[in-house]
Amino acid sequence: MSTLTETLNVSALSVAFPGRQVLKDVSFSLMPGEVCGLIGSNGSGKTTLLRTILGLQAATSGAVHLNGAVGYVPQKIAFDMDMPLRARDVVGLGLDGNRFGLPLPSLGKRRKVEAMLRAVGAEAFADQRVGDLSGGQQQRVLIAHAMIRRPRLLLLDEPLANLDVRAVADIVGLLHRFARDEGVTVLVSAHDMNPLLGVMDRIVYLAQGRAATGKTEEVVRTEVLSRLYGHHIDVIRVHGRVLVIAAGAADEIPIAIEKHPVHVCEIP
Numbered sequence: 001m002s003t004l005t006e007t008l009n010v011s012a013l014s015v016a017f018p019g020r021q022v023l024k025d026v027s028f029s030l031m032p033g034e035v036c037g038l039i040g041s042n043g044s045g046k047t048t049l050l051r052t053i054l055g056l057q058a059a060t061s062g063a064v065h066l067n068g069a070v071g072y073v074p075q076k077i078a079f080d081m082d083m084p085l086r087a088r089d090v091v092g093l094g095l096d097g098n099r100f101g102l103p104l105p106s107l108g109k110r111r112k113v114e115a116m117l118r119a120v121g122a123e124a125f126a127d128q129r130v131g132d133l134s135g136g137q138q139q140r141v142l143i144a145h146a147m148i149r150r151p152r153l154l155l156l157d158e159p160l161a162n163l164d165v166r167a168v169a170d171i172v173g174l175l176h177r178f179a180r181d182e183g184v185t186v187l188v189s190a191h192d193m194n195p196l197l198g199v200m201d202r203i204v205y206l207a208q209g210r211a212a213t214g215k216t217e218e219v220v221r222t223e224v225l226s227r228l229y230g231h232h233i234d235v236i237r238v239h240g241r242v243l244v245i246a247a248g249a250a251d252e253i254p255i256a257i258e259k260h261p262v263h264v265c266e267i268p
């Protein structure tokens with residue numbers, strides 16, 4: 001790791017599956033308290049990158065360095081929603097692992113669970129079955145599950161998918177607070193960068209043969225995005241907010257970004 005304070009350093013990372021190179025020479029690093037959007041359309045390699053950072057997927061070449069514990073909110077929920085688990089039980093499992101049939105949790109553990117339920121705004125539905133909660137409420141519970149061990153890096157795989165506009169804003173606000181108030185580094189994957197534009201310090205963009213990384217304000221510009229995509233893209237500022245619009249579907253926009261200079265890697 002080049003800087004001791006980096007939470008995550010990904011260096012020249014390549015990942016291939018039989019007959020398919022998914023990531024090639026992906027490099028970026030994240031500092032404490034940064035929110036990074038991992039943006040790309042279906043099949044662009046977002047889950048593969050997150051799984052490689054977690055050590056669940058082997059890299060063909062390159063390296064991942066982590067500084068501190070990692071929390072993960074996977075795209076697919078790892079437990080059966082039909083199980084009679086309350087929201088608070090799921091949060092507690094983040095402390096205990098998936099060992100069921102444990103004796104009653106200690107006072108210390110119960111306090112940690114209460115504090116985390118509060119931190120994500122889930123007290124009101126803490127005793128409801130997770131399977132009965134709305135998508136936005138379930139995301140809060142899953143984030144609490146991932147955060148209860150106080151990781152320095154939080155990885156989330158498409159946490160905004162299938163949420164309504166209000167729930168999207170709530171979850172984005174929650175992630176921003178963890179980053180700003182507690183210095184947690186957040187790497188969050190999404191199809192569409194627009195909901196993240198207000199809080200995203202950096203972007204890692206994976207799309208159609210390219211992987212590009214950089215600071216948001218340096219990349220989310222009409223000329224930069226249009227040049228990188230070879231296609232006109234508007235970056236519009238309305239009421240202090242930024243909106244990225246392409247002629248095609250928004251999630252097809254291959255945005256690229258880098259600090260100095262803009263850096264684009266080809267993926268064959």
Ligand SMILES: Nc1ncnc2c1ncn2[C@@H]1O[C@H](COP(=O)(O)OP(=O)(O)OP(=O)(O)O)[C@@H](O)[C@H]1O
Nearest residue numbers: 017018020022040041042043044045046047048049
């Ligand atoms: N274990 C695997 N074996 C073979 N191919 C895989 C494997 N995992 C992923 N792939 C392929 O790698 C590519 C990237 O998949 P990945 O799930 O990382 O994309 P993604 O950006 O997360 O997509 P989505 O938004 O649909 O979740 C896809 O073409 C996928 O089919």
